[in-house]
Amino acid sequence: MNLDAETRPSPMADPARLATGIRLKAAEMIAPQGFGYLGQALSAAEQLAAVFSVLDWDRDKFVCSPGHYIIAPYAAAGALGLLAQEDLGSYGQNGSRLEAIGTESSPIVDYTCGSLGQGLSAAAGFALANKLRGSTGRVYALVSDGEMEEGQTWEAAIFAAHHQLGQLTVLLDANNSQVDGPVDSITTLEPIADKWRAFGWHVLDIDGHDxxxxxxxLAEAALEARPSVIVCRTSTVHGLDCLPEDADGHFIKLPPQLATEAIAELxxxxxxR
Incomplete structure (x- = not known):
């Protein structure tokens, strides 16, 4: 993992508590600007909490494919004490190392990218390298449902299945949200699970907030000889009751009063807990 500190976090006894901590840290991070990619942290909180609770920080790798989702790994790292509050408070500001959209220099993750659809290729490369070296390290990749509109995603899926990269697990955040509106209003992706099965993957289709x-x-995927994808059905407003019904989950506006309410609620x- 791309960590600056030598200290590794202790395993979280309560991943559900970590998920709430991720939402809280993310709300605190976007509060100074009054807007940002909070919805991505709200939808992916349980996925990050579950993965970060089982990661071997010296052996495993974590890929955050959609760069704007980087707020979620940052928030998880903050909740685990891997990033200082000072760093979290600078998120998205000019000159900050915690950029609003991840780059090659982003801490915590092993790979992230600005252009959508590239992360699975990197994750497959990491997994193939592990297989060739005989390493038992696992590779986890957070991928968005909107990235299924990108051809490179499917090229990587074919490659991973062909090489039987069982050490690779994809968490597919199926929140039906992208910048132009609901994903299903732009492109028909369903049946998502069947598409991945057809490409030779082990597939689980679950409530991503459970x-x-x-x-x-994650435990079931670790036993598979094939690469696994966990289709996590989620919402970009989950876990924060004070948000208005018409909140734009892709890029949530959080004016001062609402930010205060959100932080207090979380x-x-x-x-x-």
Whole structure:
């Protein structure tokens, strides 16, 4: 993992608590600007919590394919004490090392990219390298459903299945959200699970906000000889009740009063877990 510190986090006893912590840190990160990619952290919180709870930080790799999702790994790292509050507070500001859209210099993750659809190729490369070296390290890739519109995603899927890269697990955040509106209003992706099965992958289709289901799916994928994809059905407004009904989940606006309410709500939830 691309960590600056030598200290590795202790395993989280309660991944559900970590998911709430991810949402809280993400809300705090975008509050100074009043807008940002909060929705991506809200939809992917359980996925990040489950993965970061089982990662071997010296051996495994984590790929965040969509660059604007980088807020979620940052928030998870903040909740685990891997990033300082000072760094989190600079998120998205000029000169910050925590850019709003991930780059090759982004900490915490092993790979992220600005252009969508490229992350699975990198993850497959990491997994193939592990296989050739005889390494038991696993590779986890966070991929968005919108990236299924990109041809490179399917090229990488064919490659991974052909090489039987069983050490590769994809978490597909199926939140039906992209910049132009609902994904299904732009391109018909369903049946998502059947498409991946047709490409030779082991597929699990779950409620992505059920932390127990996500953790169980990761454990099942670890036993597979084939690459696995976990289709996580999620929402970009999940876990934050104070958001207005018409909130744009792709790029949430959080003016001062709403930011205060959001942080207070998530703080209460964290304290009562």
């Amino acid at each position: 932390i127990t289901a996500v953790s169980a799916a 703080t209460r939830k964290l304290e009562t």
